[in-house]
Amino acid sequence: MATALETLPLRETQSIESVEALTRCLRQASAEGVPVYPIGGATSLEYGMPAREAGIGADLTPLASIVDYPARDLTLTVQAGVRWSQVQAALGEENQELPLDVPFPSQATAGGIVATAWTGPRRFGYGAVRDYVIGIEAVSGRGDVFHGGGRVVKNVAGYDFCKLLTGSMGTLGILSQITFRVRPKPERRCWLSAPVENWEVARELALRLRRAPLAAVTMGVVRGPYWKQTAWSECIESVEDLRFVLLLEGLAEEVAGSIETARHVATGWCRWHEDDEPSLVQSRLDDLAAFPGSTEPPLAIRAKTVASGAEPVAQAILAIDADASLFADLATGMVDAHFSVFPQEGLSATLVKKIQPIARHYGGHVRLLRNASGAEMTHQVVWTELGLPLQLMENVKQAFDPNNILNRGRFVW
Amino acid sequence: MASTSDTTVPARILSTLQKIVGNRHVLSSRSERLVYECDGFTLEKNTPDVVVFPRTTEEIAQIVRLCHEHGVPVLPRGAGTSLAGGGLPVGGGVLVVLTRMKDILEIHPDDRYAVVEPGCVNVWLSLALRGTGLHYAPDPSSQGACTIGGNVATNSGGPHTLKYGVTVNHVLAVEVVLADGEVVVLGSPAEDTPGLDLLGAMVGSEGTLGIVTKVWVRLTPDPQGYRTMLAIFDSVDDATTAISRIIGAGIIPAALEMMDQGIIEAVEAAFQFGFPLDAGAVLLIEVDGLEAGLDRQQQDVTQLCRDCRAREVRVAADARERMRLWKCRKEAFGAIGRLSPSYCTQDGVVPRTQLPEILRRIRETGEKYRLRIVNVFHAGDGNIHPILLFDERDSDQVDRVLRASHEILSACLELGGSVTGEHGIGVEKIGFMDQMFSSSDLEAMHALRQAFNPRGLLSPGKLLPTAGACGIEQRHPGRRAAL
Numbered sequence: 052m053a054t055a056l057e058t059l060p061l062r063e064t065q066s067i068e069s070v071e072a073l074t075r076c077l078r079q080a081s082a083e084g085v086p087v088y089p090i091g092g093a094t095s096l097e098y099g100m101p102a103r104e105a106g107i108g109a110d111l112t113p114l115a116s117i118v119d120y121p122a123r124d125l126t127l128t129v130q131a132g133v134r135w136s137q138v139q140a141a142l143g144e145e146n147q148e149l150p151l152d153v154p155f156p157s158q159a160t161a162g163g164i165v166a167t168a169w170t171g172p173r174r175f176g177y178g179a180v181r182d183y184v185i186g187i188e189a190v191s192g193r194g195d196v197f198h199g200g201g202r203v204v205k206n207v208a209g210y211d212f213c214k215l216l217t218g219s220m221g222t223l224g225i226l227s228q229i230t231f232r233v234r235p236k237p238e239r240r241c242w243l244s245a246p247v248e249n250w251e252v253a254r255e256l257a258l259r260l261r262r263a264p265l266a267a268v269t270m271g272v273v274r275g276p277y278w279k280q281t282a283w284s285e286c287i288e289s290v291e292d293l294r295f296v297l298l299l300e301g302l303a304e305e306v307a308g309s310i311e312t313a314r315h316v317a318t319g320w321c322r323w324h325e326d327d328e329p330s331l332v333q334s335r336l337d338d339l340a341a342f343p344g345s346t347e348p349p350l351a352i353r354a355k356t357v358a359s360g361a362e363p364v365a366q367a368i369l370a371i372d373a374d375a376s377l378f379a380d381l382a383t384g385m386v387d388a389h390f391s392v393f394p395q396e397g398l399s400a401t402l403v404k405k406i407q408p409i410a411r412h413y414g415g416h417v418r419l420l421r422n423a424s425g426a427e428m429t430h431q432v433v434w435t436e437l438g439l440p441l442q443l444m445e446n447v448k449q450a451f452d453p454n455n456i457l458n459r460g461r462f463v464w
Numbered sequence: 465m466a467s468t469s470d471t472t473v474p475a476r477i478l479s480t481l482q483k484i485v486g487n488r489h490v491l492s493s494r495s496e497r498l499v500y501e502c503d504g505f506t507l508e509k510n511t512p513d514v515v516v517f518p519r520t521t522e523e524i525a526q527i528v529r530l531c532h533e534h535g536v537p538v539l540p541r542g543a544g545t546s547l548a549g550g551g552l553p554v555g556g557g558v559l560v561v562l563t564r565m566k567d568i569l570e571i572h573p574d575d576r577y578a579v580v581e582p583g584c585v586n587v588w589l590s591l592a593l594r595g596t597g598l599h600y601a602p603d604p605s606s607q608g609a610c611t612i613g614g615n616v617a618t619n620s621g622g623p624h625t626l627k628y629g630v631t632v633n634h635v636l637a638v639e640v641v642l643a644d645g646e647v648v649v650l651g652s653p654a655e656d657t658p659g660l661d662l663l664g665a666m667v668g669s670e671g672t673l674g675i676v677t678k679v680w681v682r683l684t685p686d687p688q689g690y691r692t693m694l695a696i697f698d699s700v701d702d703a704t705t706a707i708s709r710i711i712g713a714g715i716i717p718a719a720l721e722m723m724d725q726g727i728i729e730a731v732e733a734a735f736q737f738g739f740p741l742d743a744g745a746v747l748l749i750e751v752d753g754l755e756a757g758l759d760r761q762q763q764d765v766t767q768l769c770r771d772c773r774a775r776e777v778r779v780a781a782d783a784r785e786r787m788r789l790w791k792c793r794k795e796a797f798g799a800i801g802r803l804s805p806s807y808c809t810q811d812g813v814v815p816r817t818q819l820p821e822i823l824r825r826i827r828e829t830g831e832k833y834r835l836r837i838v839n840v841f842h843a844g845d846g847n848i849h850p851i852l853l854f855d856e857r858d859s860d861q862v863d864r865v866l867r868a869s870h871e872i873l874s875a876c877l878e879l880g881g882s883v884t885g886e887h888g889i890g891v892e893k894i895g896f897m898d899q900m901f902s903s904s905d906l907e908a909m910h911a912l913r914q915a916f917n918p919r920g921l922l923s924p925g926k927l928l929p930t931a932g933a934c935g936i937e938q939r940h941p942g943r944r945a946a947l
């Protein structure tokens with residue numbers, strides 16, 4: 052994890068103690084036309100286009116309180132700077148959780164997770180960040196506080212700023228407070244895993260499992276040297292092994308029934324290894340969540356396609372780098388990959404020419420998570436050329452941040 | 465379709481519209497246009513100047529470009545079942561009715577999505593998916609009539625939102641004709657498209673940001689089994705306590721619907737389900753999912769209801785009995801016709817734990833305004849639907865309905881909720897926007913609309929109070945029924 056000072060051209064950092072302080076900071080920066088870079092847990096500051104212009108860092112970690120947690124209503128309101136592990140700990144006391152798993156949960160903040168719309172390994176079972184945000188407060192690039200949604204789980208009054216701001220990378224407003232809808236914790240969890248012969252088998256097995264009645268929340272393949280240093284190590288014999296992994300969660304009976312069903316479906320394909328010791332289950336999940344945030348690899352990417360695209364994308368990555376480590380989520384079409392070496396031909400020749408077209412063919416894109424070389428950081432390399440309605444996005448940006456101070460130059464336009 | 469035109473729209477525009485969609489698909493005579501003077505919200509009416517029925521995105525783009533050039537308002541309409549007046553042609557203009565664009569274009573079972581045209585009726589998609597093991601989850605009670613385009617525009621919910629979410633959680637992408645006629649696609653079936661989530665902003669925007677011309681929807685696996693229960697309580701308070709206890713126990717039912725005594729009476733008169741007429745409230749509770757977990761959930765729910773003094777808990781023994789239990793919920797609206805000539809279905813939300821309080825306030829409001837109010841609603845979400853019974857021909861009653869509605873919705877806000885959970889703001893609730901939102905919230909919403917719809921020609925007079933910031937007086941369009 053790199054620090055804010057290493058990744059952002061900061062000329063000063065302001066510690067944001069209150070919404071009023073945030074408003075003051077943004078009003079002044081707006082008047083002066085100075086860029087402002089919101090900083091949460093500093094776990095994803097490399098994500099997106101690199102910041103080039105010197106500006107002010109707005110450190111949101113002092114905004115760290117849990118504002119309201121009516122557990123019976125299954126909602127939770129927190130300030131944006133609260134650490135994710137603290138959120139989960141509070142929920143855990145009521146046997147509830149937010150099934151959004153992130154790298155560095157003790158660092159990452161609620162605001163950062165919502166601003167990046169970060170997806171974790173349980174996406175298949177529980178959906179995306181945007182599905183959990185029901186209320187939001189932010190300060191726009193004009194320095195005005197605004198809200199969307201509320202504290203109730205169902206609400207269609209006014210435009211849905213919860214969705215608009217989720218994943219906006221802080222370019223429309225700096226998030227100050229968020230209300231989530233939360234879930235009861237599953238009663239039982241169990242990993243099934245098995246070596247599979249090749250990608251075709253993995254794909255076919257995933258298809259069959261997806262059609263079967265299962266309490267599956269994660270379904271994919273881990274592969275490569277990275278996993279040797281993790282809670283998955285005992286599952287990985289050689290770096291070429293493909294390990295099919297399946298996380299089952301739910302009532303005890305549902306998990307037990309699903310294990311039977313998964314056995315039945317996989318007959319003749321693979322033999323499951325079963326692990327349900329709670330701390331092992333959790334550390335394996337944590338390791339999957341941490342993988343895309345690792346700063347070890349020279350190049351890390353995340354591809355997102357429809358489900359059937361994960362396998363061809365994974366194969367395309369391995370064709371370029373046979374020693375790449377990856378997690379291919381075969382149920383949601385997400386592939387996280389670490390390259391073992393920086394591709395000699397460069398990113399345009401590899402990412403743009405070879406991997407992005409396959410992702411696009413399956414309706415998706417590839418984003419760059421880490422590029423140790425710092426070279427070729429073009430929009431096309433970082434986000435994929437998708438023919439987005441950029442003019443419309445810029446109009447919206449202009450409406451919220453007319454002086455373009457928020458995360459200037461770091462997003463898709 | 466066409467008979468003599470008597471619209472105020474200039475002849476040149478009218479003839480261009482006729483060229484774009486064909487004569488047969490343009491209505492311009494007053495008698496024909498009158499049908500479109502309102503939607504499911506009948507308290508306010510105004511006739512559109514022209515009604516067009518395009519068949520393709522390109523036709524819609526041409527219509528919108530034409531209107532853009534000439535400064536004419538454009539309003540999309542699906543089936544017209546909106547209960548908030550979203551389809552009311554405030555300020556006249558061209559009404560673009562999407563019911564001819566009704567095809568299901570693609571179904572991808574393995575990638576779990578389908579592509580439909582906006583005029584596709586919600587239930588048609590479910591019917592087309594039978595046998596695939598998949599379904600489209602949002603199921604508004606009006607699903608036999610309302611369109612998926614309309615569902616997208618209002619972010620519809622339904623009895624299954626508690627577990628499965630609302631429309632926005634099931635829409636992967638939309639093709640949209642923007643205010644100047646440009647066609648864009650927002651989102652993608654792969655989801656997580658880089659850039660701003662304009663798809664999320666479009667869903668629920670009630671036609672004010674663009675006309676949705678194609679929808680990519682998520683398909684959800686059918687549950688392996690169901691357990692459907694009907695719990696009968698002596699009092700509303702016992703029923704609402706049971707709801708809190710069920711959710712508190714970590715059970716998320718697929719549906720948790722409540723009917724109060726007034727509705728039970730009407731349903732009983734219409735269908736003779738054998739409900740005790742003196743019951744204070746009935747909960748329809750359905751758990752679904754893997755068969756393996758259902759018996760225990762059913763037992764737990766039954767026990768929790770008994771702990772809350774349920775008089776009786778009936779369990780559907782088979783699919784036929786399940787359909788019968790659901791029938792009494794789904795047909796409840798139909799049964800209301802027996803109670804009074806007109807009714808107004810309100811829509812508000814409170815935190816679940818405030819249900820006893822809001823129901824008490826609804827009762828008091830009914831007494832105060834001498835109105836009969838019955839309740840059938842999505843209790844698990846805290847989404848209330850008080851139904852105010854009245855006679856539209858009596859202007860005093862209409863007035864009392866409006867005032868009582870206002871009081872109930874204000875109470876929802878006071879209790880930390882919202883004035884709409886699924887029907888939208890439309891024209892009906894614009895007056896509440898500045899109670900729910902601050903002036904800077906509203907400014908931000910105006911700014912967003914401005915970015916999409918700079919001249920304000922798309923669905924004018926909807927969703928946001930007019931002219932700038934807060935405290936704006938709402939123009940009441942056209943005439944008011946019976947006022």
Ligand SMILES: Cc1cc2nc3c(=O)[nH]c(=O)nc-3n(C[C@H](O)[C@H](O)[C@H](O)COP(=O)(O)OP(=O)(O)OC[C@H]3O[C@@H](n4cnc5c(N)ncnc54)[C@H](O)[C@@H]3O)c2cc1C
Pocket residue numbers: 503504539540541542543544545546547549550551562582603604605606609610611612613614615616617618619620621622623670671672674675676677797886887923
């Ligand atoms: C008996 C009854 C029960 C109901 N139950 C429910 C329920 O359980 N849950 C629920 O959420 N709602 C319910 N409703 C309300 C209504 O059915 C929904 O709001 C529905 O989504 C409207 O769909 P429609 O096709 O009728 O849209 P319309 O009424 O025609 O239009 C609604 C709004 O959407 C806009 N619009 C329509 N099509 C498009 C498009 N293609 N692009 C852009 N904008 C468009 C219109 O301009 C308008 O603002 C109920 C209504 C009735 C009468």
